[in-house]
Amino acid sequence: GQNIDQPTEMTATEGAIVQINCTYQTSGFNGLFWYQQHAGEAPTFLSYNVLDGLEEKGRFSSFLSRSKGYSYLLLKELQMKDSASYLCAAESNSNYQLIWGAGTKLIIKP
Amino acid sequence: GAGVSQSPSNKVTEKGKDVELRCDPISGHTALYWYRQSLGQGLEFLIYFQGNSAPDKSGLPSDRFSAERTGGSVSTLTIQRTQQEDSAVYLCASSSSGLAGGPQETQYFGPGTRLLVL
Numbered sequence: 001g002q003n004i005d006q007p008t009e010m011t012a013t014e015g016a017i018v019q020i021n022c023t024y025q026t027s028g029f030n031g032l033f034w035y036q037q038h039a040g041e042a043p044t045f046l047s048y049n050v051l052d053g054l055e056e057k058g059r060f061s062s063f064l065s066r067s068k069g070y071s072y073l074l075l076k077e078l079q080m081k082d083s084a085s086y087l088c089a090a091e092s093n094s095n096y097q098l099i100w101g102a103g104t105k106l107i108i109k110p
Numbered sequence: 111g112a113g114v115s116q117s118p119s120n121k122v123t124e125k126g127k128d129v130e131l132r133c134d135p136i137s138g139h140t141a142l143y144w145y146r147q148s149l150g151q152g153l154e155f156l157i158y159f160q161g162n163s164a165p166d167k168s169g170l171p172s173d174r175f176s177a178e179r180t181g182g183s184v185s186t187l188t189i190q191r192t193q194q195e196d197s198a199v200y201l202c203a204s205s206s207s208g209l210a211g212g213p214q215e216t217q218y219f220g221p222g223t224r225l226l227v228l
Contacts, residue, residue, distance in 0.1 A: 033216070042201055042219035043153070087152065091215065097166070098217065100145075102152035 002026045004101035006088050011107045012078055020073045020104045022088035030093035032064050032071045037085045037103065083108045114220035116202050122226045123192055131187040131223045135204030143217060144177055144187050145201045159185060192227045199224050
């Protein structure tokens with residue numbers, strides 16, 4: 001079957017670092033997307049990993065391990081504006097459609 | 111505009127009425143997706159269009175839901191005989207090809223239509 005798991009909610013402190021994990025099981029896998037969604041808004045693209053390893057983009061980094069079916073999104077120097085839901089999505093290599101996780105709601109406290 | 115646009119932004123309707131939701135994808139994007147998102151939930155795939163190919167309708171929850179994409183651009187999602195459980199945000203997204211994996215498959219989302227069925 002196809003399944004994406006990520007924590008429902010996480011809390012972190014402004015200025016700190018937080019890691020949001022995502023595990024996936026798909027019938028065929030091509031790559032892994034992370035999206036950010038602020039309350040009441042549409043999701044916006046953050047990152048895409050197709051190779052194993054860490055990809056850094058400013059304060060945000062994303063990691064992928066294809067053999068373990070595992071990814072994480074690392075957010076550094078947290079700011080209040082980072083409070084949002086973070087959606088993990090696995091891209092199928094059969095039809096290139098995305099299988100979406102339910103999202104992790106990240107709450108940043110001062 | 112440069113992004114995906116959707117209309118209306120909000121729609122309130124009575125149970126049993128039909129509604130039409132519109133999506134204008136990014137110009138040149140051949141792939142178009144419709145999703146549904148209930149409050150606090152993840153994205154539920156509804157339907158996928160790729161160029162002139164037959165759409166993937168595997169996510170449509172019932173035969174009350176249908177969608178068209180005319181001229182490979184604008185898409186309309188129609189919900190007939192709406193029910194209260196249809197209340198959700200309906201999101202449209204487009205991508206450049208939808209044929210091969212890679213960053214070009216990044217889906218760009220519209221602002222959504224918030225549907226409330228009374």
